[in-house]
Amino acid sequence: MINIFTLLRRQFLSYFRAPLGYALIIVFLIISGLSFCRLISQSATEPFQIGDILFGSAYFWLILLATIALITMPLFAEERHSGTIETLLTAPVTDLQVVLAKFTAAFAFIFVMLSPTLCYGVILYLFNADGGALAYKPIAAGYLIVFLISAFYTAFGLLMSSLTRSVVVSAILCCIGMSVTFLAENLQYALHNVWLERILAQISSVQHVVDFSRGIVDSQPVYFYLSGTVLFLYLAVKSIESRLWR
């Protein structure tokens, strides 16, 4: 446990030792803030669900997924490229501890980046035109799906990073994977296959976001993202272990 915390701390602080970490947070907050303002002003004329205002912006998701690709790409690829992986994996730590620490550090960065957006909920509460109680369920369910999707793609990005020594290749692989699953629903129209359409509809993150941000908490996506996260972390451990027999 001490090992995981030691590794996690180093990895997490490394995001803030370079301007990239601060830049990502600032850009994310500016873009998500602007899209929040735009949706608020639109809601004056069109009926909007509260969850749509908070999580319905394409810009919000675009910058969130781009951030995940950028913060996960160096996790192992950079260590391989610089050679620090050799000293890291010959220290008395297990491969599982290394993978868990890196995943937690990246996820913690996402958490820190997302936490200021809670103030949007506070703003909606303070300026609720109806004067009635704010619907907390869509907000809570919306944040649940945001964190589940973030964990899923963080684990996926970490796996991609473990497969290569190039941070650029890692980011490209991560972006391709994220685009395919996030926009899976759109692919079904091109495939014309009933079974594939069903599978793609199940894994499409867009549909999950729409449902959760309206307060519909379905257990199927929860299991899907949690099991996917665990699977990617398991595969990342195996990918790191593969150095022994390759």
Next chain:
Amino acid sequence: MTKGFSSGTALHGISFEVQRGEMLGFLGPNGAGKSTTMRIMAGYLAATEGSVQIDGLSVLEHSLDVRKRIGYLPENVALYPEMRVNEYLYFRGRLKGMGGRRLRARLGEVKSLCGLHEVSGRIIAHLSRGYHQRIGLADALIHEPELLLLDEPTIGLDPNQLRAIRSLIKTLGQRYTVVLSTHFLSEAEMLCERVLILNHGRIVASDSPAVLTSLLKNKTVIVAEVAGAHSEVAAVLRGLPGVSGMFWNPCRNANDNHPEQEWNRYVLECNTDDDIRSGVFAAVAQRGWKMRELKLERKKLEDAFAEITGNVRTESK
């Protein structure tokens, strides 16, 4: 152990032991398998066949226990450049299971042993390669390992850094069991009690530098600069007792590097430990030739290495 990669076999069934307190040197040309052996010993790679046991524990089966017992300095010392020296060593100490007073005390010890006190607050990226090596060594030492694995610890250093790191390794050799791989034969000769010469993934020699040198066919070399008819001088020198081979080249003028008219430089290879310079001098003086240099060079580990790995000098009798 044997280690195969998709590109070919790096190690072909090598086997060796290192005694506690010993300093063992790995020598070998590029691609001989030195770093692969080190990585297998450190637990970074696994042997395709065979195993490594350190202190009676299998590196693969008791990986964490073994890692606590070894300090590993890889070939390319890679550090986290954004961290400060103190912070990096503290991080590595924590990772190796240390903490509290013990870690703080040990930090002071390794910094003083590796000469890092003056840079302990500086960012690693701003330090020279020599300091990077020292930080790598301090990291390898911080948890007081029983075995130190140093893979090319002096590669890429300038002469001053080279001297400092060698002297540090010599000091470490008095306290730790050390396995050192190096390209520098003089380094192995200076530091190691025993050397293993690896070539194409096989151990081709294993003994002390002195014994390996004594096994050479030609043990000493006499260099003489003589002015005289070349064919006669060559015939006389080649016929002297104890001379097993000879090559020569014209002396060059120190100013313009042009060959000098009458002076030639003769290199006599001797198959004996005896000093035959007096015989060379007598032969030259007797015939009235002029001589301006006569020196004896004892062969070194470098020559043994070249002979064992098959890169013997081509110029010969």
